Amino acid sequence: MRYLPHTPDEIQAMLQTVGVKEINDLFASIPASKRCASPLALPEALSEVDLRNTLRDLSRKNAHGEDWISFLGGGAYSHYIPSAVPALTSRGEFLTSYTPYQPEVAQGTLQAIYEYQTMVAEILGLEIANASNYDVSTGVAEAVLMALRVTEKKRVFVARSLHPEYREVLQTYLKNQDAEIREIPFTPEGTLDRDFLKKEVNQDAACVVAGYPNFFGVVEDLSDVAALIHQHEGLFITATSEALSLGIFQSPGEMGADIAVAEGQSLGVPISFGGPFLGFFATKRAFIRNLPGRLVGETVDKSGQRGFVLTLATREQHIRRERATSNICTNVSLCALSSAITMALWGKEGYRELSDLNFQLSETAKTRLGKISGIKLKFSGTTFNEFVLRSERPPPQILEQLQSQKILGGIALGRWYPELKDSWLFCITEMNQQDHLDKYVEALQGILT
Amino acid sequence: MNLPEDLKYSREHEWVKSDGKTATIGITDYAQERLGEIVFVELPNDGEEFEKDETFGVVESVKSVNDIYAPVSGRVIESNDPVVETPEILNEDPYAEGWLIKVELTDPRELKDLMSAKEYEAFLKEEGE
Amino acid sequence: MKNGNLTRSGIQFEEPLLFENSTPGRKGCSFPTWKGKKHDIPPALARRQPARLPEISEPEVIRHYTRLSQWNFSIDTNFYPLGSCTMKYNPRLNEEVARYTGFAHVHPLQPQETVQGCLQLMYELERYLAEISGLSAVTLQPAAGAHGELTGILIMQAYLQSKGEKRRKILIPDSAHGTNPATAAFGGFEVVQIRTGRDGILTPEVLREYMKPDVAGLMLTNPNTLGLFERQILEVTGIVHEGGGLVYGDGANMNALMGKAKPGDLGIDILHFNLHKTFTTPHGGGGPGAGPVAVKKFLEPFLPVPRINMLPGGGAASAGGGPASGWSGAPTYALDFDQAQSIGRVRAFFGNFGMLVRAYTYIREMGPDGLQRASELAVLNANYIKARLLPHYHLPFGEGTLHEAVFSDKKQKDFHVSTLDIAKRLIDYGYHPPTIYFPLIVFGALMIEPTETETKSTLDQFCDAMIAIAQEAQTDPEKLQKAPHLSGHRRLDEAKAARELKVRYQF
Known part of the structure; x- marks a missing residue:
């Protein structure tokens, strides 16, 4: 047992110090009738080499990037992760440390999070950011709960074009809260229905939640929506699945968002079948006491040297217990670190550059795919690196045929949107090599003719 | 322990100084010491009314949050803004500069239920301090 | 304060912030140059103020973070006896396995037949955790222990509602983790604190006083936060069940019980695990964790969707199906999104899969005897x-x-x-x-x-x-x-x- 260091002699010596005869005596407080009578029914232990082979075999039962061409987005994006990122995050000092409750011996994590908070606030264009949430889906739910606390109102307007799974999570979170969800329809351009908003949003509205870009990849100027909800003293919340888009498109803060949440996975975190991901959470300074999750602040030590500590802990569960702003205990520190390192490597210019590259790839794909007969673009709005395609032929059929050519061709939308059962979501990033699009176009032409 | 003779005290560790019509309310020296370094104070707006034993504000130290309970019923006529700006005043001078609010009393008879300095001292002893 | 404060203190440097080290024009990345036709975004949509990310070269970034890392205590460098956090060794093989491209680069919205490896791993991990806890069904979706608690409380709420019962109160011992009352309050319950008995455990006599018809259940950590096994656990869970309530178990301290006693046998109805405590996934300076929830059979319909099912005849196919056969043959595992009584989703996709891979690897490494x-x-x-x-x-x-x-x-x-x-x-x-x-x-x-x-x-x-x-x-x-x-x-x-x-x- 390579993780367990005890020798029989040591165990004997320890038992003697403790004053019992055998280890089982230490479990005497468990009712005898309920102690495990037989070993756990689990597979027998494996040696390191067998274990490695077993897991490798299991991983090979999945289709993945190396043999396959993928055009999947929809809230999880394949982007290049610089080699420096895993090299640094796999350092034991970061990997195997705990939440920095003892700041004198956790300055590394604390300073890194403080820098992360600054960079996230910058990207989202807001004043402050927390130390991260689990992911953006739970971030949306926390943002709405925060809006309910701040406004003391109950009606929540949520865009139908927001990622369907984020909406499902929000529904779960609001189940036992005194709140009501209203869905905002989308227009033929894929944008928010302004007529609906103007008619329905009034003083009872706690907040409006919009995807930016939305689930269809559409980017729109939402300043007018922000102004509308502000007029009724509610908050404007944006949720961004693809944080890379904000390298070229205006930031949520610039549009007037009060709370901006985003999925940070695109910035240095592997897709990993959907988790762990990274929830960016930013807001205005005025709401700092209503912020969920951990927060790092600057201070000095006894000798006057600058240092960092977890602060405003009084909002949190371990002090406030049933009156906490949220029950969140962890952030996702290591993912936050990955994204911080990635942001530091990209820098101001690299972030814009990669963002623009994705936009160029996508616009080119849009032009080429739009020319294939039998395929149309579903929405006319501006998009970032993904967009919706439409065809008379049922998308599940098309995608299945692409799959037989080892192409993961997109995400059929009918599962969430009956009105879009003729459509699928297509995404392209810098990870798609030049010939990928050629192969996709060729395969589609073959299928549709 | 500093316990001025001219003040009245509550079991929730507030002090009250009253002329019979209005009252000034703060937290005791004992309370500020128990809390440790105070970092945040939240006080009600002028005109807000509350009943005796209702909470009217919050005092936070680094590691605790405490509601402040009204020792008497009243309507707020003034809040101590400098304490909100500079919470450490509460640690340094709880009985003078660190007062929290001034109220107009709804029921001056409630003053009788409060403790004298001596009684409060005995109460603290009983509490194990 | 550019490049400022570079003072020596022992062998350490005071490391400036990234922003203080930033020099306009530097960067630490290189991307393919776009050679095609250039498309412009509509000016009204363009970002006006660029994000002021630091401008630093790659070697500087490496040095910055390497220095920061050296200021941390960690399990790898120091004994870390942090109570309640179970800071045990985090195996390196687990890290390597989680980075296999067949795990790390699989997309959550891929067709199910192309992710049979992921689904098999999750299905089997659910079975392992069910066995360890003595409970019937497991969800792996919660992203952390507190998230698992939330899931458990919502399950409790949904179950009671399905029976048409309106019970408003949750009992929580005064020794509990702060997340317990925070979660219960969040689930819409009123929290009632019960005092711990003189010997540090909950006493049936005290519990009986509190167990009224409006009580939905009890949240209990066992062994409790004093490190003591709740010796009267059978009476305690019996009282709650007799009163029509459920018992929620906080599995933070499962590291004391593996193969020694099963919470399900002790009368626990719902239990969350902290994979980052008991099952060695790294704490990472405060997450990511993973907080699977196990429940008794009668609560299974309320678990979050999707559920993972093994298809009829699947067991044999699974054993026989070698690598690379996953997507060509008939799938063995399938996701079930359709559960009428489910509490719904608690997060997008399937949970912190990367952490599940690590925990699974640990359990396979240790086997039943090793865990015990x-x-x-x-x-x-x-x-x-x-x-x-x-x-x-x-x-x-x-x-x-x-x-x-x-x-x-x-x-x-x-x-x-x-x-x-x-x-x-x-x-x-x-x-x-x-x-x-x-x-x-x-x-x-x-x-x-x-x-x-x-x-x-x-x-x-x-x-x-x-x-x-x-x-x-x-x-x-x-x-x-x-x-x-x-x-x-x-x-x-x-x-x-x-x-x-x-x-x-x-x-």
């Missing part, structure tokens, strides 16, 4: 520390310690030395401090959990340090009050941080 041995040695280690420190530190609740021991500063108080002073002084000796001032029912608590992966000699050295500190408290209290002396930073002013709230760099 791990719990036994964790308990032996804790009891050994308890025995050695007992003459020197006050132990308020002593009977039946399992995986952790909770001391207090009562003896040191006479010399004006507090738990905080003891904790900070331990840093000088090279140890991470224990969990302090928790549980709240022990004044000045020092909660020590050594875990099973520490050697006797490490424990001895730690105990020697603790004993030396107890002596210093008598002879040189000031040394403790001013500790730490040897860390990169002296004691930090938390009050200043909370008053000023500087939570980002100001450009």
Whole structure:
């Protein structure tokens, strides 16, 4: 047992110090009738080499990037992760440390999070950011709960074009809260229905939640929506699945968002079948006491040297217990670190550059795919690196045929949107090599003719 | 322990100084010491009314949050803004500069239920301090 | 303060912030140049103020973060006896496996037949956790322990609603983790605190007083936060069940019980695991974790969607299906999104899959005997520390310690030395401090959990340090009050941080 260091002699010596005869005596407080009578029914232990082979075999039962061409987005994006990122995050000092409750011996994590908070606030264009949430889906739910606390109102307007799974999570979170969800329809351009908003949003509205870009990849100027909800003293919340888009498109803060949440996975975190991901959470300074999750602040030590500590802990569960702003205990520190390192490597210019590259790839794909007969673009709005395609032929059929050519061709939308059962979501990033699009176009032409 | 003779005290560790019509309310020296370094104070707006034993504000130290309970019923006529700006005043001078609010009393008879300095001292002893 | 404050302090540097090291024009990345036709975005949509990310070269980034890492205590560098956090060794093989491209680069919305490996791993991990907990069904979706608690409370709520019952209260012992009351309140329950009995455990007599018809259930940590097994657990869960309530188990301390007792057998109806505690996924400086939830059979319909099912005849196919056959043959595992009574989703996709891979690998490494041995040695280690420190530190609740021991500063108080002073002084000796001032029912608590992966000699050295500190408290209290002396930073002013709230760099 390579993780367990005890020798029989040591165990004997320890038992003697403790004053019992055998280890089982230490479990005497468990009712005898309920102690495990037989070993756990689990597979027998494996040696390191067998274990490695077993897991490798299991991983090979999945289709993945190396043999396959993928055009999947929809809230999880394949982007290049610089080699420096895993090299640094796999350092034991970061990997195997705990939440920095003892700041004198956790300055590394604390300073890194403080820098992360600054960079996230910058990207989202807001004043402050927390130390991260689990992911953006739970971030949306926390943002709405925060809006309910701040406004003391109950009606929540949520865009139908927001990622369907984020909406499902929000529904779960609001189940036992005194709140009501209203869905905002989308227009033929894929944008928010302004007529609906103007008619329905009034003083009872706690907040409006919009995807930016939305689930269809559409980017729109939402300043007018922000102004509308502000007029009724509610908050404007944006949720961004693809944080890379904000390298070229205006930031949520610039549009007037009060709370901006985003999925940070695109910035240095592997897709990993959907988790762990990274929830960016930013807001205005005025709401700092209503912020969920951990927060790092600057201070000095006894000798006057600058240092960092977890602060405003009084909002949190371990002090406030049933009156906490949220029950969140962890952030996702290591993912936050990955994204911080990635942001530091990209820098101001690299972030814009990669963002623009994705936009160029996508616009080119849009032009080429739009020319294939039998395929149309579903929405006319501006998009970032993904967009919706439409065809008379049922998308599940098309995608299945692409799959037989080892192409993961997109995400059929009918599962969430009956009105879009003729459509699928297509995404392209810098990870798609030049010939990928050629192969996709060729395969589609073959299928549709 | 500093316990001025001219003040009245509550079991929730507030002090009250009253002329019979209005009252000034703060937290005791004992309370500020128990809390440790105070970092945040939240006080009600002028005109807000509350009943005796209702909470009217919050005092936070680094590691605790405490509601402040009204020792008497009243309507707020003034809040101590400098304490909100500079919470450490509460640690340094709880009985003078660190007062929290001034109220107009709804029921001056409630003053009788409060403790004298001596009684409060005995109460603290009983509490194990 | 550009490049400022480069002062030496021992062997450490004060590392400037990234932003203070930024030089316009530098960058640490290179991307393919776009050679095609250039498309412009509509000006109205363009970002006006660029994000002021630092401008630094790759070698500078490496040095920056390497230096920062050196300021952290970690399991890899120091003994980390943080009570309630189970800081055991994090195996490196698990890290390697989680990075296999067949796991790390699989998309969550891929067709199910192309992700059979992921689904098999998750299905089997669910079965393993069900076996370890003695419960029937498991969801892996919750992203952390507190998230698992939330899931569990929502399940409890949904179950009661399905029976048309309106029970508003949840009972929680005063020794519980803060997440318990926070979660219960969030689930829409009123929290009623129950006092712990004199010997540190819940007593049936006290519980009976509280178990009224409006009580939905009890949230219980077992072993509790004092490291004690709830000896009366069968009576306790019996009382709750008789009263029509459910028992929620906080699995934070499962490291004491693997293969020794199953929570399901003890009357627990819902239990969350902390994979980052018991099952060695790394803490990462505060996450990501994973908080699977296990339930009894009658609660299975309420678990979050999607569920993972094995298809009829799947067992045989699974055993026979070799690598690379996953997507061509008939799928063995399928996702089920259609559960009428489910509480819904608690997060997008399927949970923290990368953490599930690590936990799965750990369980396969250890096997049934290894897991049981791990719990036994964790308990032996804790009891050994308890025995050695007992003459020197006050132990308020002593009977039946399992995986952790909770001391207090009562003896040191006479010399004006507090738990905080003891904790900070331990840093000088090279140890991470224990969990302090928790549980709240022990004044000045020092909660020590050594875990099973520490050697006797490490424990001895730690105990020697603790004993030396107890002596210093008598002879040189000031040394403790001013500790730490040897860390990169002296004691930090938390009050200043909370008053000023500087939570980002100001450009």
